[in-house]
Amino acid sequence: MLANYLIGLREGLEAALVVSILVAYLVKTDRRHLLPRIWLGVAIAAGVALAFGFALFYGPRGLTFEAQEAIGGILSIVAVGLVTWMIFWMAKASRSLSGELRGQIDDAAEGSWWGLVLVAMLAVGREGLETALFLWSTTEAATRESGATWQPLLGAAAGLATAVVLGWLIYRGAISINLSKFFAWTGGFLIIVAAGVLAYGVHDLQEAGILPGLHTLAWDVSEAIPPSSWYGTLLKGIFNFSPATTVLEAVAWVLYVVPVMFLFVRGIRRSSTPSTPQPAASEI
Template identity: 55%
Template structure:
């Protein structure tokens, strides 16, 4: 549940910051008449990922075991790819995100301003699709329990509350450190989801090596125990992984972790500010 809470919190805060920037700039340029269009776009961005989550949850029931494992493994790998891209994208574009959105709003506001619907839907929907796929993958890896999904929902609600406080100037958050450390955590979680996806493809016969376990500590840390469940929910812990799963996990952590550390060492401190039109705007320091 903690892993999905942090996923929901991070992704939700990214989406909420985008919405806050859009609202603030639209108000600043005196186009309150298009706020309804913007919220309509945000609504589309919310409904889309929910639909994707529903399809992924109930759609595979009529499929064979091999087909379900193939679909689950493939989508888990896709989810890891999206989240990995998101982690690096946020580290690269945090400094210019506000100006980029302002420029896109200027273009979308031409004429009647209907383009703001598409802008809001795409800007927020990307975060929602990433969240739905990654949460689905983590939920599937722990046996389909509803608890991890509830954690993601709580994380998103927390992000909304935080963004409201930021917009109103009530709180200050070092967004740079927040995204940096949650990025580290997401890399660890993503490694577990990737290993789980590889295991699914092995079960489906798409990849050889099923049954060739690197080790088995299920007697020491049973999956059914409370601590086994906690580890599984946080980092997708597997007490008896195959050699390929271990290799994939270690390789992902080594490669992605190294690139992540290099990115944050090579970038200068960034500064992200709260929306300009917010009362008493709170300045956020995004030191990478």
Template identity: 70%
Template sequence: MTANFLIGLREGLEASLVVVLLMAYLIKTGRKALIPRLWAGVGLAVAISLGFGALLTFGPRGLTFEAQEAIGGGLSIVAVGLVTWMVFWMARTARTLGGELRSQVDKAADGAAWGLVIVAALAVGREGLETALFIWAAAQATGETTLPLFGALLGLLTAAGLGYLLHRGVLKVNLGKFFTWTGVGLIIIAGGVLAYGIHDLQEAGILPGLHNLAFDVSAAVPPSSWYGTLLKGTLNFSPATTWLEAAAWLLYVIPVLFLYIRTNKAGPPKAKTAATTPAVTAHP
């Protein structure tokens, strides 16, 4: 639940900031009449994301066990790739995101009526599809059915509330630091999802070494215990881990964390703060 709350909070806040920036710019430039098109695009993005989530959840049912494990493992690895790209993309482009969005709005407003709908749908939909895939993969890894989804929903609702407060100018948050530290958390969570995806592929018979364990601490950390559940839900920790799972986690988390921290030190996202985005506080 905690891991999925973090995923929902971060991804939801990214989407909320996109909406806030677009809405504030429309108001500031006297295009308030175009706001319904913006919300139409947001609604389209949400509907597509929900449909994608439903397809992931119910699509594999009826397949053989090996096929389900192969699909689950493959999609988990894809989810790790997407979230890795996302955290690095945010670290590199945070300072220019507002300018890029304003440029897209200007082009869309001067074009066809549905242009702004597409801009909003693409901007929010990218976050929505990534969120749906990564939450699904994280939920599969924890073996739960309800709590991960509840945690993700709570994170998304919190993000929507924070976005509203930022838009109204009530809340001042150093978003640069927020995204930096949540990026670190997501990389660690992604490492667990990657290890789980490897395990799925081993169970499907695609990868070898299913019974070659690097360690087995099930006696000290029973999976059914509260601390076992906590470690599983937050870090996707498995008491019985194969050598291939352990190697994948180490070879992913250590270098990716190093590169991510170095990227943030080289170019801190200064423009992603409420204080440096005055348009966010614009409202009628």
């Protein structure tokens, strides 16, 4: 539930910041009459993300077990790839996001009426689709362990609600958040979460018979960490930790975390310039 809350918070805050920048720029440039186009684009993006999430949760149910496992494994790996790209992109683009969006608004405002709708739809829709896919991957694992989906979905909903409130407060100038530090800390945590999703995806592909080594275990600590215990459930829900982990799952986890975390930390250190002041929230 905590991992899904963080995913909802981070992805929701990214989308909320994008919307805040779009709305604030139109208001400051006295183009309020264009705001309905922004909200239309946001509504379309939200609808597409919800439909995509619904299709993920209920689409594969009528397939064979092997087909479900294969689809689940492939989508989990795709989700890891997307969220990894998102982590690096946001860490790099957080400083220049406002200027880029303002340029897109100016170009779209001078074009046809649907230009601004498309800008808002693409900016928010990308976050929505990534969120739906990654939440499905983390929720699928928790569902198989506990049989209930409401807890991870509740965590994601709470994270999204928090993001909406924070985005509104930032827009109103009521609070100021160091976005670089926020995306750095949450990015590091999500790398660990993504590694668990990757290992889970590998396990699904092993269940489907696509990858070998399903019964070759790297470790089995089920007696020390029972899957049904509160701490086993907590580790599974946050990090997708499996007490019985195959060798291939463990190798995939290590081969992902080590290079990705190294590159992420190195990028954060290179981009951190103490002499450069953080943009004020009111400048959004």
